[in-house]
Amino acid sequence: MxxxxxxxxxxxxxxxxxxxxxxxxxxxxxxxxxxxxxxxxxxxxxxxxxxxxxxxxxxxxxxxxxxxxxxxxxxxxxxxxxxxxxxxxxxxxxxxxxxxxxxxxxxxxxxxxxxxxxxxxxxxxxxxxxxxxxxxxxxxxxxxxxxxxxxxxxxxxxxxxxxxxxxxxxxxPDWSKKEAAVLNREVLAKAMPKFSINQDNCIECGLCEELCPVDGIDISADPPRIQEPCIYCFMCAKSCPECAIEADWSKLVQLAPANYARYLDTLNAAEARGEFQWMMDPETLDFDDPMYIQQARKKKS
Ligand SMILES: Cc1cc2nc3c(=O)[nH]c(=O)nc-3n(C[C@H](O)[C@H](O)[C@H](O)COP(=O)(O)O)c2cc1C
Ligand code: SF4
Ligand code: SF4
CATH class of the missing domain: 3.40.50.360 (Flavodoxin domain)
Known part of the structure; x- marks a missing residue:
């Protein structure tokens, strides 16, 4: 077999x-x-x-x-x-x-x-x-x-x-089925932040090109090509060692508390079914300190 x-x-x-x-x-x-x-x-x-x-x-x-x-x-x-x-x-x-x-x-x-x-x-x-x-x-x-x-x-x-x-x-939950249907490629292309590579910070390490699952990045192009095509995985932006891939995350940051409110419901329901176990206290989530700010701080220190 x-x-x-x-x-x-x-x-x-x-x-x-x-x-x-x-x-x-x-x-x-x-x-x-x-x-x-x-x-x-x-x-x-x-x-x-x-x-x-x-x-x-x-x-x-x-x-x-x-x-x-x-x-x-x-x-x-x-x-x-x-x-x-x-x-x-x-x-x-x-x-x-x-x-x-x-x-x-x-x-x-x-x-x-x-x-x-x-x-x-x-x-x-x-x-x-x-x-x-x-x-x-x-x-x-x-x-x-x-x-x-x-x-x-x-x-x-x-x-x-x-x-x-x-x-x-x-x-x-119904909201997740609706979101799955609505968030198609066309909608995400409009709704997701546009990335740019800050050439002053880029050290041309090639990591973003290597990690992009759809060959959507070419740093040797002038200007560098990014997100063409794109599956909106954010892998390039979260992996760049120099934080050189820039985006305006503010709209998504604003949506986070409302999204998390429904995540709590869905996770509590999963806990009641015995599928999920809380390992942290959701009260301790710090929405004012999203990951991209943490990364920039880490780079500076
Ligand atoms: C772009 C993106 C979208 C995501 N959307 C969802 C989602 O709709 N629902 C969910 O439960 N997790 C979502 N996640 C979390 C991932 O599914 C989760 O971190 C997964 O374990 C990552 O798998 P990997 O480590 O194998 O890459 C998303 C993560 C990314 C990066
Ligand atoms: S990962 Fe960052 S530093 Fe490396 S090539 Fe891409 S943008 Fe430049
Ligand atoms: S978000 Fe993902 S698919 Fe889009 S360019 Fe970056 S690594 Fe490639």
């Missing part, structure tokens, strides 16, 4: 989840390959008995580059895949949206899992509501999930169709 995991992970949370799922599948089948989304471009998936696709939640759904990856897949009728995600507070439609797109390619989505994880966003405070996650106990469950997917895949191939368990929107 051959299994493969395809993973998009920028800050390592989804990769932590993937590694534990990989361990679980490998306990059943001896080996489970793992590639990044970048390495998976153009791969042939027909040879695999089971594939898992994992990513973070971005704007209450899968990131645009993951949607593009699925869109570019050939028809894989009869193949068995599963989906997984890490997320900061409310993942909304992420798993269901991926599963629907995979199903449209003929793929049977046999299961899903997710973990709460730390979130780094330039306009939000850090530490944030889920700092400290993913928890070891959640990652242990991910290992069990990997084992189950391997076993179920064999049983489903043998005709046990009742084991197919695609994700559902059971707990997604």
């Amino acid at each position: 051959k299994a493969l995991l395809v993973v998009f992970s920028q800050t390592g949370n989804t990769m932590k989840l993937a590694k534990r799922i990989q361990e679980g599948v490998a306990e059943e089948w001896g080996i489970c390959e793992l590639v990044t989304l970048h390495e998976a471009q153009g791969m042939a998936f027909e040879g695999y008995d089971l594939v898992g696709l994992g990513c973070p939640a971005f704007f209450y759904k899968e990131p645009f580059n993951v949607a593009d990856f699925i869109e570019a897949l050939p028809n894989l009728a009869g193949k068995r895949w599963f989906v997984f995600a890490s997320h900061g507070s409310e993942m909304g439609t992420t798993l269901v949206s991926m599963a629907n797109k995979l199903t449209a390619k003929g793929i049977e989505v046999i299961g899903s899992t997710h973990v709460y994880a730390d979130a780094f966003l330039p306009f939000y405070p850090h530490p944030t509501v889920t700092t400290g996650h993913p928890l070891e106990k959640d990652l242990d469950l991910a290992c069990d999930f990997g084992k189950r997917m391997a076993r179920n895949s064999v049983a489903i191939a043998g005709g046990q169709k009742d084991l197919i368990d695609p994700p559902a929107l059971t707990y997604a």
Whole structure:
């Protein structure tokens, strides 16, 4: 039996989840390959008995580059895949949206899992509501999930169709479904801050180009090209060692307290279901000290 995991992970949370799922599948089948989304471009998936696709939640759904990856897949009728995600507070439609797109390619989505994880966003405070996650106990469950997917895949191939368990929107609040639909590429292109590279501060280290998942940056162009194209992951801005990537974050900073009020509701509901555990006191969040200000302060000192 051959299994493969395809993973998009920028800050390592989804990769932590993937590694534990990989361990679980490998306990059943001896080996489970793992590639990044970048390495998976153009791969042939027909040879695999089971594939898992994992990513973070971005704007209450899968990131645009993951949607593009699925869109570019050939028809894989009869193949068995599963989906997984890490997320900061409310993942909304992420798993269901991926599963629907995979199903449209003929793929049977046999299961899903997710973990709460730390979130780094330039306009939000850090530490944030889920700092400290993913928890070891959640990652242990991910290992069990990997084992189950391997076993179920064999049983489903043998005709046990009742084991197919695609994700559902059971707990997604309505506001998250609406936001997932509204925050499309066109809307984000208008709503998100425009970045610029301050050439006085840029040391041309190339890190932003290297980390951009969609080749949206060229620092050798005159003027440097940035956010063309863009999936609004903010990875370049939060990683630049010189804080040379500048943006007006003020509008998003203003939205943070209202967004966090609903995150508290969704996290309290998840706690009541036994899915989430508070590791910090939300009263201690400092909205006046968002991450981009912390970064600038760190650079100065
Ligand atoms: C651009 C962006 C959008 C995000 N949107 C959401 C979201 O809608 N819901 C959520 O729960 N977390 C959201 N997050 C938090 C990430 O899903 C979370 O930090 C995830 O664990 C990151 O995964 P990684 O470490 O594998 O990159 C967002 C993070 C970024 C950078
Ligand atoms: S990461 Fe920052 S310093 Fe490095 S090339 Fe990009 S903008 Fe310049
Ligand atoms: S330009 Fe920056 S924000 Fe846009 S996709 Fe690339 S790394 Fe992400």
